[in-house]
Amino acid sequence: xxxxxxxxxxxxxxxxxxxxxxxxxxxxxxxxxxxxxxxxxxxxxxxxxxxxxxxxxxxxxxxxxxxxxxxxxxxxxxxxxxxxxxxxxxxxxxxxxxxxxxxxxxxxxxxxxxxxxxxxxxxxxxxxxxxxxxxxxxxxxxxxxxxxxxxxxxxxxxxxxxxxxxxxxxxxxxxxxxxxxxxxxxxxxxxxxxxxxxxxxxxxxxxxxxxxxxxxxxxxxxxxxxxxxxxxxxxxxxxxxxxxxxxxxxxxxxxxxxxxxxx
Numbered sequence: 001x002x003x004x005x006x007x008x009x010x011x012x013x014x015x016x017x018x019x020x021x022x023x024x025x026x027x028x029x030x031x032x033x034x035x036x037x038x039x040x041x042x043x044x045x046x047x048x049x050x051x052x053x054x055x056x057x058x059x060x061x062x063x064x065x066x067x068x069x070x071x072x073x074x075x076x077x078x079x080x081x082x083x084x085x086x087x088x089x090x091x092x093x094x095x096x097x098x099x100x101x102x103x104x105x106x107x108x109x110x111x112x113x114x115x116x117x118x119x120x121x122x123x124x125x126x127x128x129x130x131x132x133x134x135x136x137x138x139x140x141x142x143x144x145x146x147x148x149x150x151x152x153x154x155x156x157x158x159x160x161x162x163x164x165x166x167x168x169x170x171x172x173x174x175x176x177x178x179x180x181x182x183x184x185x186x187x188x189x190x191x192x193x194x195x196x197x198x199x200x201x202x203x204x205x206x207x208x209x210x211x212x213x214x215x216x217x218x219x220x221x222x223x224x225x226x227x228x229x230x231x232x233x234x235x236x237x238x239x240x241x242x243x244x245x246x247x248x249x250x251x252x253x254x255x256x257x258x259x260x261x262x263x
Contacts, residue, residue: 056145152183
């Protein structure tokens with residue numbers, strides 16, 4: 001309702017809200033900067049979701065191949081990565097990428113001999129900012145994909161895999177043409193959740209911005225909506241636009257998933 005009104009700080013102190021209809025949406029959608037934020041958010045979302053799914057599936061397959069000790073080590077490590085509070089995790093990552101004392105710069109400039117990386121600030125340039133954000137978001141999202149896909153792979157009947165092996169199918173063919181298609185519903189749901197989560201990512205971007213990044217050049221939808229928090233009507237309109245974008249990105253995916261279930 002706020003998105004169709006002129007609602008700001010004055011309205012919190014009793015001034016009646018004025019009905020403005022679609023004016024807030026027209027103002028936002030006529031601003032080239034808003035379209036830039038939308039484009040960055042969609043690109044960031046798709047790249048992160050793709051990387052998360054790829055790494056998650058790879059690690060899930062690895063867990064089915066390694067021994068019990070290595071598998072437990074992987075599971076414990078991923079549980080720790082997944083269960084650590086976001087702000088605590090962000091503190092560690094900020095230290096790793098710190099321009100003066102960060103381990104990443106030390107490794108690049110020391111053992112790897114990349115002297116140009118000594119004192120390099122990863123958060124100043126938007127491209128390297130998003131690279132750091134991608135590493136953090138993917139690192140925190142992969143465990144969910146790994147555990148879910150691994151649980152799905154355990155449900156694939158051994159008889160089917162053994163029959164395919166007897167027919168001459170390689171390990172890759174058994175995975176790509178048998179195991180993964182059999183858990184396709186699981187992959188659909190996990191990928192859908194990743195797209196939704198990565199589109200509305202906020203905490204990681206906001207914390208990195210406060211660590212010294214140029215805010216205007218690094219806004220995604222979540223942080224941009226937060227920056228409009230003093231203008232409730234504009235923030236509400238932007239949140240509604242974000243919801244519509246999420247629905248557009250996921251509608252085709254949901255339809256395909258439903259068709260697969262019906263088949």
